[in-house]
Amino acid sequence: MVRGLVRTKVLENYSMMTLLSVANIVIGFLIYPFVIRALGTSTYGCYVAAFSASLYLQSVIAFGFNDPCTKYVVENIDDRRYLSGLVGNVLALRSLFLVVGLGVVYIVSQYVAVLADNWMLFVMCALQNYGMTVFPSWYFQGVKRMKVVTVLNVSVRLVSVPLVICLVRTPGDLMTYAYIAAGTPILATLGAYLWLTIREGIVPVPTTIRDMTGLVRVSVPFFLTHVVGDLKNSTIYLLVAQYFGTGSLAYLDLANKIVNIPRELVAKINIALFPEFVTRATASVVRKIMRSETYIALVVIALIALSGYPAVLILGGEEMTPAYPLLLILSLSIYSTLIVECYLKFVFIPTSNNYLITLNQVVAFVSAVVLLGILSMFYTSEAVAPVVLTLSSYCELLYCCWVTRRRRLLQE
Numbered sequence: 001m002v003r004g005l006v007r008t009k010v011l012e013n014y015s016m017m018t019l020l021s022v023a024n025i026v027i028g029f030l031i032y033p034f035v036i037r038a039l040g041t042s043t044y045g046c047y048v049a050a051f052s053a054s055l056y057l058q059s060v061i062a063f064g065f066n067d068p069c070t071k072y073v074v075e076n077i078d079d080r081r082y083l084s085g086l087v088g089n090v091l092a093l094r095s096l097f098l099v100v101g102l103g104v105v106y107i108v109s110q111y112v113a114v115l116a117d118n119w120m121l122f123v124m125c126a127l128q129n130y131g132m133t134v135f136p137s138w139y140f141q142g143v144k145r146m147k148v149v150t151v152l153n154v155s156v157r158l159v160s161v162p163l164v165i166c167l168v169r170t171p172g173d174l175m176t177y178a179y180i181a182a183g184t185p186i187l188a189t190l191g192a193y194l195w196l197t198i199r200e201g202i203v204p205v206p207t208t209i210r211d212m213t214g215l216v217r218v219s220v221p222f223f224l225t226h227v228v229g230d231l232k233n234s235t236i237y238l239l240v241a242q243y244f245g246t247g248s249l250a251y252l253d254l255a256n257k258i259v260n261i262p263r264e265l266v267a268k269i270n271i272a273l274f275p276e277f278v279t280r281a282t283a284s285v286v287r288k289i290m291r292s293e294t295y296i297a298l299v300v301i302a303l304i305a306l307s308g309y310p311a312v313l314i315l316g317g318e319e320m321t322p323a324y325p326l327l328l329i330l331s332l333s334i335y336s337t338l339i340v341e342c343y344l345k346f347v348f349i350p351t352s353n354n355y356l357i358t359l360n361q362v363v364a365f366v367s368a369v370v371l372l373g374i375l376s377m378f379y380t381s382e383a384v385a386p387v388v389l390t391l392s393s394y395c396e397l398l399y400c401c402w403v404t405r406r407r408r409l410l411q412e
Contacts, residue, residue, distance in 0.1 A: 014272035016146035021264040023154045028257065031164050032315055035177060041250040041319070043171040047125075047178065048253045050118055054125035055233070057101045061094050061130055064222025065215065066138040067274075067349060073142025074275050080200075085207035087136055087196065089215055092206040094134050102126060124178035131185030135192055139202070142275055148195055156188045221354040228361035232368045232392065236385050252385055255326035258311050262300040263334055269293065270341045281346040283410040290342050297335035304331040322382070329386040336393040343400040347409050356403055360396050367395035 036044055069090060076082045102123065109116045140149045160180055168177045196202040206212065270289075277285065308327045312320055340360070348356045371388045404410055 010144075010272050010276055013141070013144050013146045013275075014268055016150045017268040017272060018265055020146070020150040020153055021261075021268060023150070024157060025261045025264065027154075027157045027161060029315060030161060032254075032257065034165050035168060036250070036316060036320075038168050039171050039174055039177065043174055045249045045253075046118070047121065047174060048249055050121045050178075051125045051128070052233075054122060054129050056231070057098075057105065057126050058129035058133060059223070059227040059229075059231075060101045061097045062133045062223075062226055063093065063097060063216065064219040064224070064226050065090050065093070067222055067345075068215075068218050068354075070138045070142045070275060071278050071349070073139055074278065077143060080202065083139070084203045084205060085211065086215075087139060087202055088204040088206040089212045090136070090138075091134060091193075091204050093212055093216065094130075098126070098130050120175065121178055124175070124182045128178075128182040128185060131182065131187075131189050135185065135189045136196065139196070140192075141271065143200075144275060148192070152188045152191045152195070153185075156184050156191070159187075160184045221358045224358040225361045228358070228365045232361075232365045233389070236368065236372065236388060251320065251323040251382060252326055254312065254316050254320055254323040255330055255386065258308060258315070258323075258327050259304065259330045259334070262304065262331075263337065266293070266296055266300060266334065266338055267341060269296075270338070270345050274345045277346055278350055281350045286342065286346045286410060289346065290339055293338045293342060294335065297338050300334055301331050304328070304334075325383060326386045329383060329390055333390040333393040336390075336397040340393065340396045340400055343404060347400075347404055351409050353407070353409065359403075360399055363399040364392045364396045368392040 039047070069086060072086055073083065076086075105122070105126075106119075109119055109122075135149075135153075137146075137149050140146055160183075163180050164177065167173065167180070193204060196204065270293075273289070305328060308331070309321075309324045312324045312327065316323060344357050344360070348354065348360075368388050368391075371391050372384065375384045375387060
């Protein structure tokens, strides 16, 4: 009976996370044709570039708190006082990091003309990332109530659709779109904290400096992991904009948007399983998960190959068809990304080898830089970026396999 209840709860949380991802994707794609046609590829490419640059700041704000805090919630699920302090500490630290980060970026902008000219656009993108980052999804994941996350986020996203359609009409409405994009996650986050206070009895009040510094210390490996990962992706995006133009960046962005549909759906499998197995993962269970996810990834890649071109035509029209080859290349990374995440959540974290997660991302970043340097000498196509991203993800997978076998981390 207990096992059946666990499976039911895992399935419910996976269903809610999947529904949220599907809703976000569908709503995003409802908005995308209006935005790309209203703003144009070059203007929209400017927004993508600013958002990509803000990901550097997002890494600082997030600071890798999610995974260790989810584990703490599972371990202290009935201690309201502890959970209130944990939620308060995370909120306080992330807000502090936002203020400090914006201050540093503002100083830098005084010496970088392109950043100074687009300062408000960057701030709006940073606030959009802040709203998404401080949403306490890690708490709801730990207590297995992802339905709350889904309802809040889908509700505010639905409100944003008519706003975008009615208010974003020309390239001059770029900042209007940025305001709407930033306000949507912030509104959902406010709703989440109201729910915590009223329904959960969780009052997010920070505890002590000692507790916060301890939380920071534990989260450092995860922070470094996100920094290196975001640095890799953002750097490649910005280099594409620099050398191939913002139009090419729009092709890459559309390809990413499409491939993220199945990637987000399959990624939720590991996220839903994480609270159940983070403290009791076994080698046989992990191998079964990896075997099942291999079959899932192969099916998804085949479906993308069949349906990708019509999706590009529907979303972007004829002018965006160069995104299809990029989509095919990126789809190959679904398998590697899924299995790597399985290693991270069910092998490295349960065995307290958190630093291996950081080393894994270092391998990804170094391999991406090396591959980008080599391929750029022989090719001048925008396809270089997705090739680099895909190959670097397989370098991550090879590293995970090698270090797991060498340290015998998957022993019964």
